Amino acid sequence: MDIDVKKVAMLARIRLTDSEADELGPQLGNILGYIEKLSEVNTDGIAPTAHPHDAAMPLRANVVTNSNRRDALQAIAPRVESGLYVVPKVIE
């Protein structure tokens, strides 16, 4: 299978170098080629699995259960100012 590996990588927000793309492209093709084995299986009318035990998701009351830990959580951020995460400018 021929895949535009750089395009797929951009969907995943990964910028591959040319040499990475040259290596990953054929590998991805092999992996997806193996996966095509699944097309042999007749799955007409078979429900897709949504949960390993077919369990419903639990609900909880909509109340605050945690305390404010902003300082601890931001202590591990690459760049913070005045309690805000700083990233490159997005609006001119």
Next chain:
Amino acid sequence: MPFSSLSEIKARLDAGETTAVEVAQLYLDRIKAHNDQLNAFVHLDAAHVLAQAQASDAYRAKHEPRPLEGLPIAVKDIFCTQNGPTRCCSTILEGFEAPYDAHVITRLKEAGAVLVGKTNMDEFAMGSSTETSAFGVCRNPWDISRIPGGSSGGSASAVAAALAPAALGTDTGGSIRQPASLCGITGLKPTYGRVSRRGIIAFASSLDQAGPMTRNVRDAAMVTAAMAGHDSGDATSVADAPALDWLAACDKRDMTGLRIGKPKEYFVDGMDEGVRAAVEAALQQCEALGAEIVDISLPHTEYAVATYYVIAPSEASANLSRYDGVRFGHRCNEPEDLLDMYTRSRDEGFGAEVKRRILTGAFALSSGYYDAYYLKAQQVRTLIQQDFLQAFEQVDVIATPTSPVTAFAVGEKTDDPLTMYLADIFTIALNLAGLPGMSQPCGMVDGLPVGLQWIAPAWREDLLLGAASAYEASTDWSKQEPQAFAANGGEA
């Protein structure tokens, strides 16, 4: 002492023959002497270990001991632990310190355990050999030119070499059972939903489950008993899971009348003949102990690996989108703009195998391919579950080899990702079905351990523990020690 089980150490602590500090010091000394050869531990704070041991001795002086009082347990680097690094053995988490403990870490601390270091693993648990770690390759104590299995290879290597009497692992497609098998120890993957996933760095959320890696079956039960239980902070932790008496399940040691299913799809051409012979011999032993061996079929087994390599990478591509250089983890230098920051931080921070999985998942979920890949895989997953449900109408448990081969050489499978994926051919199906599984030692081939895998219906870990403890009592395979790391040899 170093090769003692948790149960034996507990008995000595309870009898006042040793202290938690003495026990902790013994293992710290062994780590110091042997870790350079094995690379099983990637972080170790000896002062913190001794402080926990002192606190445990102080607690014991005043109170009844808790279930794991003073017992050292090593922790895979995938579990968030406060006050120290948690890296998932990835460059992208360089400098990361978790702001909270994983739920199971809290549970083990409440049970009195002394947590020892962080163990090596494949980056983000994606691998079967512990060769993709940002901290370098981990080694198998039975032959250090070989891999320990993966992804929980550091935990397996540490327990097998008695650098710790027990360790925590996680298992998404075999990552507890396969390294346990290749290192000659016991590993248990509980039923999906039995153990909280909160604070365990997510790989594939519908498959991930944490469990113990130990020297024997009863130790696995002791640790699982402390880990298991509902956590309202994990929506997939099951609230009404049937409770088990974990230790009682190990005490009967009687297989009389147990119906053991032997699936023909797990005894195939291409597997190591020595492994086949060891597992066949183990099943004959079970028959001699009173069990009935029933030939069964799990017809969709051959599609399990393909199904897994759609579902797990798809979930991983979503889970790993959080590593964007904004809130934690690696950020590239001097990004030009936001997109450059995301794409370059992620290219620099993730290793090759993690990128392969993210790309596989992104492709499977992308427009135009979703139905053919993701939806199809979830349908085949239903068929794989149905295979097991039908089999469990005929039998109580299923027994198979854990791995088709013994430990392979470092570098042997790294050139071809697909060959590496097929190493998990016997462990993946039960993750897809959410079932509990266990590996225990059942033989040696050319000096390398072979593992016997048990599979039970959902919530019936008691059946795994019952069968495995009965088999264990009748053989010596769990008592083997790698000579290079024996208690009175190899000390530097």
